[in-house]
Amino acid sequence: MNTDMSALLEIDWPQILPFALPIIFFNLLLIGVALYDWYKRKVLIVSPYIWLVIILLLQLLGPILYLVIGRRMIRNDYSREAS
Amino acid sequence: MTNFYTLTRTELVEAAKEFKFIWLTLFFVILGLTQPLITKYMDVILENVGGADGITIDPNRPVPSSAEVLLSTISGQFNQIGLIILIISLMGLIAADRNSGMQDFILTRPVSLRSYLVSKLAGHWIISMFSISIGAVVSYVYTIFLFGSFSFSNFVLFLLLYSLWILFVVSLAILISTFVKSPILIAVTTIAASIFFILIKGFNHLLFQLSPGGILNLAENQLLSVHDLNYFSIATCLAFISLNLSWASRNLKKA
Amino acid sequence: MLSINNLTKLYKGSEKGIKNLTLDLVKGDICAFIGMNGAGKTTSIKSIVGIHGFDQGDIELDGVSIKKNPQEFKQMVGYSPDTPVLYGNMTGYSYLELIGSIYQIDNATINEQLNTLLKKLNFGSAIHELISTYSHGMKQRLVLISILMHNPKLIILDEPFVGLDPNATYFLQEEMKKRAAEGSIVLYSTHVLEVAEKLCNKVVMIHNGEVVVNDTMINLLSESSLSEKFRSITAHE
Numbered sequence: 001m002n003t004d005m006s007a008l009l010e011i012d013w014p015q016i017l018p019f020a021l022p023i024i025f026f027n028l029l030l031i032g033v034a035l036y037d038w039y040k041r042k043v044l045i046v047s048p049y050i051w052l053v054i055i056l057l058l059q060l061l062g063p064i065l066y067l068v069i070g071r072r073m074i075r076n077d078y079s080r081e082a083s
Numbered sequence: 084m085t086n087f088y089t090l091t092r093t094e095l096v097e098a099a100k101e102f103k104f105i106w107l108t109l110f111f112v113i114l115g116l117t118q119p120l121i122t123k124y125m126d127v128i129l130e131n132v133g134g135a136d137g138i139t140i141d142p143n144r145p146v147p148s149s150a151e152v153l154l155s156t157i158s159g160q161f162n163q164i165g166l167i168i169l170i171i172s173l174m175g176l177i178a179a180d181r182n183s184g185m186q187d188f189i190l191t192r193p194v195s196l197r198s199y200l201v202s203k204l205a206g207h208w209i210i211s212m213f214s215i216s217i218g219a220v221v222s223y224v225y226t227i228f229l230f231g232s233f234s235f236s237n238f239v240l241f242l243l244l245y246s247l248w249i250l251f252v253v254s255l256a257i258l259i260s261t262f263v264k265s266p267i268l269i270a271v272t273t274i275a276a277s278i279f280f281i282l283i284k285g286f287n288h289l290l291f292q293l294s295p296g297g298i299l300n301l302a303e304n305q306l307l308s309v310h311d312l313n314y315f316s317i318a319t320c321l322a323f324i325s326l327n328l329s330w331a332s333r334n335l336k337k338a
Numbered sequence: 339m340l341s342i343n344n345l346t347k348l349y350k351g352s353e354k355g356i357k358n359l360t361l362d363l364v365k366g367d368i369c370a371f372i373g374m375n376g377a378g379k380t381t382s383i384k385s386i387v388g389i390h391g392f393d394q395g396d397i398e399l400d401g402v403s404i405k406k407n408p409q410e411f412k413q414m415v416g417y418s419p420d421t422p423v424l425y426g427n428m429t430g431y432s433y434l435e436l437i438g439s440i441y442q443i444d445n446a447t448i449n450e451q452l453n454t455l456l457k458k459l460n461f462g463s464a465i466h467e468l469i470s471t472y473s474h475g476m477k478q479r480l481v482l483i484s485i486l487m488h489n490p491k492l493i494i495l496d497e498p499f500v501g502l503d504p505n506a507t508y509f510l511q512e513e514m515k516k517r518a519a520e521g522s523i524v525l526y527s528t529h530v531l532e533v534a535e536k537l538c539n540k541v542v543m544i545h546n547g548e549v550v551v552n553d554t555m556i557n558l559l560s561e562s563s564l565s566e567k568f569r570s571i572t573a574h575e
Contacts, residue, residue, distance in 0.1 A: 016124055026109055086439075093436055188419075192412060192441070193440065
């Protein structure tokens with residue numbers, strides 16, 4: 001999770017790119033899945049916009065954390081009320 | 084037995100409808116791709132990314148073998164960050180069952196506690212291994228592409244043994260969820276216990292070899308082509324799994 | 339017949355629970371559990387349906403003990419909890435199929451039962467929609483259908499009338515009478531005493547975990563109405 005963008009420009013891209021592309025692709029796919037689910041549930045979950053930021057900014061971990069934790073934090077949890 | 088089948092299928096269908104198969108697989112694929120790539124281009128990355136001024140890399144350092152890279156992917160990535168995410172995702176389902184009253188639903192039906200627990204175990208194990216296997220196979224292909232060939236049969240053997248470790252972790256999560264109510268505590272305790280087992284397996288003593296983590300040693304040795312193998316740990320691992328389940332079943336009966 | 343013998347269940351570290359509940363119900367009985375919130379109604383019910391164990395006593399249905407033979411016992415019971423618990427990602431129909439396969443009912447019987455029950459409960463095409471889109475009342479009705487499918491000998495309902503519309507309430511009352519007439523035992527907890535007076539032939543009142551009334555409705559009503567009795571019991575505080 002390096003945030004220093006300028007360093008990215010100096011890397012020898014042609015050498016790495018063919019191998020890095022799949023990683024970038026799958027990362028985008030994962031973010032896509034998380035965003036799709038977020039969009040569907042945005043009225044249900046607790047603090048949706050914080051989760052949006054987490055999904056978009058934390059590479060790899062953000063979308064995963066949203067999918068395992070965030071999407072389950074439902075507002076007005078009736079189940080908890082009952083117990 | 085029909086109940087076991089019905090419950091397991093329900094578990095899998097629920098997971099499929101929540102896209103769990105997709106995102107967990109994506110996660111493990113990314114983990115599996117990243118490690119070989121970083122290992123291969125470590126020098127390039129260090130050179131270009133700032134903050135590495137003091138670090139010099141021996142240009143004559145031996146290129147790591149495929150086996151070593153695979154090992155670092157599995158025990159470095161899958162078994163650390165991967166395991167943590169896996170356990171957090173497990174706690175979600177088991178704890179949700181408890182808190183939403185779904186467990187009560189099952190307990191009032193003519194379903195034996197054993198088929199309920201075994202179906203949980205089987206369901207979550209299948210989901211986990213589906214994702215881990217795909218991630219591992221992708222990592223394998225990438226690794227032999229970047230670092231040279233490695234026996235596929237050894238790799239499959241490794242994966243089979245590793246799946247027993249995952250089976251143990253799932254059974255541990257089930258056991259702990261019968262003790263603790265809070266989902267977060269379940270996850271923390273399970274993660275702590277798993278890491279404890281991973282740590283003590285490193286000690287070279289028969290007692291530690293027979294601990295549940297011993298199966299990981301056996302699995303990793305498949306990659307390193309060590310021949311002095313302790314297949315006894317398969318039996319102990321299975322024994323620990325059934326111990327976990329019967330303990331969990333006792334807890335549920337008592338509650 | 340259902341015989342509950344000396345059932346005692348106390349929660350750890352508190353005095354709450356149920357003490358020495360003894361109750362015999364025969365085929366055709368409709369029995370009401372009445373008591374204030376926290377009196378021990380739900381605790382007793384959860385013990386009878388096997389959600390949690392109990393400290394002392396035994397529960398037998400037609401000679402089958404829940405302790406010795408839990409699965410056989412549960413096969414004969416239909417239980418509806420106070421809040422309906424359902425898989426949200428399923429359609430009503432696939433939920434009922436799941437229940438059917440747990441009780442090992444074949445599909446033909448399921449469909450036959452469904453047609454009659456669905457019609458009575460005005461379910462319509464909603465049965466093929468996702469459960470998460472249902473209203474509370476619809477979930478309640480789905481649970482009712484799911485617990486009646488296997489023709490249970492003992493029907494246990496925890497506050498069944500909460501959230502039901504007048505039509506469904508009428509249906510449930512009629513269904514309880516019908517099932518009782520056909521030889522089932524119906525046991526339910528409620529706060530609506532007027533309905534219980536008409537519907538039930540037996541009544542159990544629980545106060546602070548102890549059984550204070552365990553009588554037939556006719557005997558009880560010859561003294562006073564349920565509501566008066568209830569107030570005189572709870573006034574002792």
